[in-house]
Amino acid sequence: MRPRWFGCVAWLTVALSGCGSLPSRHSSSPGNVVRIAGTKGHWQILLNGRPFELQGVGAAYARGSDGADYLAMARAMGANTVRTWGTRQGTREFLDQAHRYGLYVDAGIWLNPVYEDGTCSYITDTAYQRQVRDETIQYVTAYKNHPAILFWNIGNETIHFTRKEEERVAFSRFLEALVQEVHAIDPHHPVIHTSAFTSAVDYVKRYAPSVDIFGLNVYGGLEDAHREVIDKLSIPYVVTEFGPIGPWDRPRDIHGKAIELTDVERSEFYEQQAAFIQRHRGYALGGFPFALGEANQVSLIWWNLNYQRYKRFAFLKLQALYTKQPMGNRPPAVRALEFSKQQALRPGEPFEIRVDYWEPEGEAVEFRYFASTSEETPTLEEFQNREIPLKVDGRGPVVKAEAPRQEGIYRIYVVAVDPHDLAGTLSGTISVTAP
Structure with a gap:
């Protein structure tokens, strides 16, 4: 299976280094002492001398656009660590809030990815290398004693x-020099470098031996990735992102768009991969399911454990695994989404939306509908798609809607919400064509 293609430039607008002034009231107080103990197959994290079992979740922001508290959601899930991707996400306010909630942070430090078109080069762009080196040192110096810091995560799918x-060799040598500098400033927090699938394994092994932990972003094929890492490397790994398979592994609809998984199908991927990580602790130190938040690659719900403040089925599956408590109330399960007309609607043309769903507890369900653009190209933007207003008559499982006013292919969504702020979701596509 192909590894997913986003996760790098996805965070450029918010995650690039550029820390500015980074005062911290924790800068003079002692921070955590974190080290990796044991031997291959028996590695473990020691946090201030005590074994620490990482239970993570990706959470780039403390709050959502609707006020949802993602760090509180992480704590409610049973996570003890959250991952960020860049320094503009892991701000002092973010770190302080995580600490108040009893959460640790795998603190991301963004390094621009290299593309074939030469957009970024670790051979020729020495000015960028100086800049990101200075900003990395500044960030680590500012927060190395913050009580929330667990790891530094330098680079993501670069x-x-x-x-x-x-280019691969030049970057890997730059990474090695940077990791050595970070170790010199802060010997108490291990450094992760994150790879898309196993693409960086050989380069870390040969050119960046100072990396302490190998980071894996995996969306399908975790067993194969595990085998390659343990065969080639003599360091533990963390699954820095995992979740359902990407659009590259999904069948296509009549518009050529990836068919969205149901929430039940989606949750099985999270559950299976989390269970795999648990079975292979000693090689794996833990994992970060992707993710809490509003990132919208492919669709507004593809890789999200939540929709705004509403928890979805995968969230509850992970919560049961992390807390070792049986799942309680379950969200509505949306099994299918049908449209009376799917192709070549005219702008503003009426059509019917019909939802096939099941409410496990038989409770009242409120249905919400909206649309979005349907970009799937590998531009790696965090917010690749945007929500589009959708005029809908009613809030039941069968409603009349009006097609968007502009030509294009749109995703139409349903969010089925129960009285406990649990939600089931699904999307499908329509096309709008001007007369």
Whole structure:
């Protein structure tokens, strides 16, 4: 299976280094002492001398656009650590709030990915290398004693998008020098470098031996990735992102768009991969399901454990695994989404939306409908799609709607909400064509 293609430039607008002034009231107080103990197959995290079993979740922001408290949701899930991707996400306010909730942070430090078109080069762009090196040192110096810091996560899928060997080698050597500098400033927090699938394994092994933990972003094929990492590397790994398979592994609809998984199908991927990580602790130190938040690659719900403040089925499955408590109330399960007309609607043309769903507890369900653009190209933008207003008559499982006013292919969504702020979701596509 192909590894997913986003996760790098996805965070450019918010995650690039550029820390500015980073005062911290924790800068003079002692921070955590974190180290990796044991031997291959028996590795464990020691946090201030005590074994620490990482139970993570990706959470780039403390709050959502609707006020949803993602760090509170992480705590409610049973996570003890959250992952960020860049320094503009892991701000002092974010770290302080995580600490108040009893959460640790795998603190991301963004390094621009290398593309075939030469957008970023670790051979020729020495000015960028100086800049990101200075900003990394500044960030680590500012927060190395913050009580929320667990790891530094330097770089995310940085060489996956180029096949140029000289660029891959140049980046890996830059990474090695940077990791050595971070270790010199802060010997108490291990450094992760994150790879798309196993694309960076050989380069970390040969050119960046100072990396402490190998990070894996995996969306299908975790067993194969595990085998390659343990065969080639002599360091533990963390699954820095995992979740349902990507659009590259999904069948296509009549518009050529990836068919969305149901929430029940989606939850099975999270559950299976989390269970795999648990079975292979000693090689794996833990994992971060992707993700709490509003990232909207492919669709507004593809890789999200929530929709706004509403928890979805995968969230509850992970919560049961992390807390070792049986799942309680379950969200409505949306099994299918049908449209009376799907192709070549005219702008504003009426059509019917019909939802096939099941409410496990037989409780009242409120249905919400909206639309979005349907981009799936590998541009790696965090917010690739945007919500589009959808005029709908009613809030039941069968409603009349009006097609968007502009031509294009749109995703139409239903969010079925129960009285406990649990939600089931699904999307499908329509096309709008001007007369």
